[in-house]
Structures are given as C-alpha cells and as structure tokens.
Amino acid sequence: MKNRKLTTDSLEQQSLSLPLWHSLRDWSSCKIWAAGLGILTTIVVIIVGTIMGVRANRYPNYQPLPYKLVEIYEGIGFFDRFHYFTEPDPTDGSVLYVDKHTAQALNLTYATETSAILRVDSITPRPVGNRSSVRIESKSKYDAGLFLFDIIHTPYGCGSWPALWLTDGYNWPTNGEIDLLEASNQGSQGNEVSIHTTKGCKMNVKRKQIGQAISNDCNSPNTGCGVRGDLLTYGERLNGDGGGVYALEIREAGIRAWFLRRDLMLNLNMNPPDPSTWGTALADFPNTECDIPSYFKNQSIIVNIDLCGTMATESWSRNECPGLCPDFVAENPSELEEVYWEFATFKVYQAI
Ligand SMILES: *[C@@H]1O[C@H](CO)[C@@H](O)[C@H](O)[C@H]1NC(C)=O
Numbered sequence: 474m475k476n477r478k479l480t481t482d483s484l485e486q487q488s489l490s491l492p493l494w495h496s497l498r499d500w501s502s503c504k505i506w507a508a509g510l511g512i513l514t515t516i517v518v519i520i521v522g523t524i525m526g527v528r529a530n531r532y533p534n535y536q537p538l539p540y541k542l543v544e545i546y547e548g549i550g551f552f553d554r555f556h557y558f559t560e561p562d563p564t565d566g567s568v569l570y571v572d573k574h575t576a577q578a579l580n581l582t583y584a585t586e587t588s589a590i591l592r593v594d595s596i597t598p599r600p601v602g603n604r605s606s607v608r609i610e611s612k613s614k615y616d617a618g619l620f621l622f623d624i625i626h627t628p629y630g631c632g633s634w635p636a637l638w639l640t641d642g643y644n645w646p647t648n649g650e651i652d653l654l655e656a657s658n659q660g661s662q663g664n665e666v667s668i669h670t671t672k673g674c675k676m677n678v679k680r681k682q683i684g685q686a687i688s689n690d691c692n693s694p695n696t697g698c699g700v701r702g703d704l705l706t707y708g709e710r711l712n713g714d715g716g717g718v719y720a721l722e723i724r725e726a727g728i729r730a731w732f733l734r735r736d737l738m739l740n741l742n743m744n745p746p747d748p749s750t751w752g753t754a755l756a757d758f759p760n761t762e763c764d765i766p767s768y769f770k771n772q773s774i775i776v777n778i779d780l781c782g783t784m785a786t787e788s789w790s791r792n793e794c795p796g797l798c799p800d801f802v803a804e805n806p807s808e809l810e811e812v813y814w815e816f817a818t819f820k821v822y823q824a825i
Pocket residue numbers: 562564565566567568601602603
C-alpha cells in the first residue's frame with residue numbers, strides 16, 4: 474500500500490516538471506488531429522442539434538382573433554348566394570352539371586327555412602348522356618376567415634365523389650385549394666382534409682392535429698397534403714350521429730379544420746366562436762414552411778357531387794363496388810338515394 478503511493482507521487486512530480494511543449498511533442502500528430510476533430514465535431518453537433526431542435530419546434534401563434542359574423546347562408550335563400558357551375562366537369566366525372574333552373578325543376582337543389590339539400594338525380598333510369606348533378610360556387614370570395622359549416626347529411630354510395638371545398642377555379646392552382654370535406658364511394662374511410670398549392674408549401678413541420686397526415690408536400694398532384702380523419706368524420710357514421718359542424722379557419726398563422734360532433738357543440742353558441750375552446754384540430758396546416766396568405770386567395774365555397782371521375786374510380790374496388798363505375802351510376806339510380814348533402818347553415822366570420 475505505502476509503496477504504491479510513493480511511486481505514483483514521484484511519477485506525478487516527474488511529468489509536472491516537463492515543459493508543456495515537451496509533453497505535446499510526445500503525442501503523435503495523429504492524436505492531436507483526432508482530439509481537435511473530436512472537439513470540433515462535438516461543437517458542430519451541439520450547434521446543428523440546437524438549430525434543428527429550434528427548427529423542429531417552430532410553431533405559429535394561433536392566438537384567438539376578434540371575429541365578427543359577416544355572412545350567413547341559410548333558409549329559403551341559401552342557394553341565391555351561389556352561382557351554378559355548368560361547364561364540363563374538369564375532373565372527368567360521369568356527370569352533367571346543370572344550371573339553377575334545371576336543378577330546381579329536377580329538385581336537385583331544394584331549400585326550406587331549416588335546411589338546404591343538394592343531390593344527384595336518383596330517379597332517371599339510364600339517362601341519355603351523363604347523369605345530372607350540381608356544382609355550386611359562392612358569389613362571395615374570401616382571402617381569410619372563420620367558417621362554420623353545419624352539416625346534417627353527407628353524401629355516400631358507390632360511384633359518388635362529393636366535396637365541400639374552397640378554391641378560385643379561375644386562377645387554379647395559383648390561388649390554392651382547400652378541401653374541407655372530400656370522400657368517394659361509400660365514404661367509409663373517414664373524411665380527408667387537404668390543401669393544394671403551387672410549389673414550395675411544405676408540411677413536414679410541427680403540427681397539432683388528430684388526423685393522419687398522408688402527404689407533406691402540398692404541391693403533390695391529386696392528393697395535395699391530405700390529412701385523414703377517423704371513421705366518424707364522414708358518411709353513414711356521421712349522418713347516423715345527426716351530422717356535425719366542420720369549422721375552417723384561414724389566417725396568416727395557418728389553416729386549421731375541426732370536426733365538432735353535434736353532441737359536443739356547446740361552445741359554438743358563443744358569439745363570436747372561439748377556436749381555442751375546441752381542442753386539437755382535425756387538420757393543421759401551419760405557416761411554418763408555407764406562406765399561407767400568398768398561396769390562398771379569392772376562395773369561393775364550392776359544394777358539388779361528382780360521379781366516378783379519378784377519385785371514385787381509384788377507390789372503386791376497395792369499396793367493393795360492382796362492375797364499372799359509369800355503368801353502375803347510369804343503371805342504378807336507386808343506389809344513389811343517399812348521395813345528397815343537407816346543410817343547416819354556413820356562417821362566415823372575419824377578424825375586425
Ligand atoms: C360524360 O362524361 C365523360 C367524362 O367526363 C365525358 O368524357 C363524356 O363525353 C360525357 N358524355 C356525354 C354524353 O356528355
């Protein structure tokens with residue numbers, strides 16, 4: 474014991490007495506390089522890690538805005554706030570979009586004091602040409618706002634491709650597209666909320682949403698950067714629960730969508746409504762890597778029911794729908810009886 478202690482002491486003394494340059498000279502230059510590189514690497518890792526941590530945590534300030542009700546779509550006059558789109562379907566669906574007069578004559582759009590219905594022709598057997606349907610576009614255009622869509626019934630059934638969305642169809646995709654509700658065929662996979670933009674809008678950033686992100690590049694063709702909700706967010710399940718309210722907020726900080734179940738809508742009677750009381754959004758598109766005001770402008774509210782087309786055709790067999798879509802929708806009008814929208818009101822709020 475004692476002996477060992479003495480030996481250590483003398484060794485320490487010896488090395489302390491050597492000049493610093495001498496001990497450095499004893500290191501091989503390789504070791505010096507390795508040590509330097511090690512220190513440098515550590516510093517770089519710390520800096521990059523910090524930057525990445527800060528970047529990964531970037532998130533906009535969604536502080537509540539002072540909203541004021543600016544427009545309400547309701548009652549007998551519901552459809553007066555829309556144009557009827559009558560051009561050939563831009564998405565190659567097996568539909569004929571009819572004008573207002575024809576839609577009323579065929580009872581495809583129908584409004585009462587309490588609700589508005591929009592549907593496809595589910596009566597005519599084997600129509601000459603494509604089956605009649607409706608696509609309406611709001612006369613008002615919006616750059617931003619808080620929108621509450623009170624929905625009683627969502628359309629579903631083999632061959633259907635319904636949507637409630639916003640876009641500027643005359644400046645597409647420059648002015649962006651927001652698909653608040655979109656489904657196809659039986660609509661039993663839940664609703665998909667999506668935004669479409671020109672190049673440069675990315676969503677691989679921090680988000681606060683309960684839906685499942687499908688793509689993070691909003692410029693990706695067809696899907697945009699979609700987010701899928703659970704099975705209760707669309708179709709027979711949603712209708713069975715008496716519908717619900719879809720809320721959409723478009724603002725500089727981002728675009729968010731909520732699905733609010735009818736039995737949990739207590740906070741909606743607040744005036745103005747306060748999104749911070751609705752919990753986590755179904756879909757969140759923050760402005761972190763996407764300058765929302767420059768990608769989304771001049772948006773009309775659009776409601777339509779397409780038949781077949783790219784989306785219903787793509788999910789046709791997965792939904793166990795029989796035969797070919799165009800034949801099916803031509804020959805089976807009674808299978809299209811659930812293919813209708815029913816709305817209570819649309820309310821639009823803007824920040825003052
Ligand atoms: C029906 O729709 C399809 C797809 O959009 C189109 O190619 C076809 O020309 C239409 N048929 C008629 C008779 O208009």
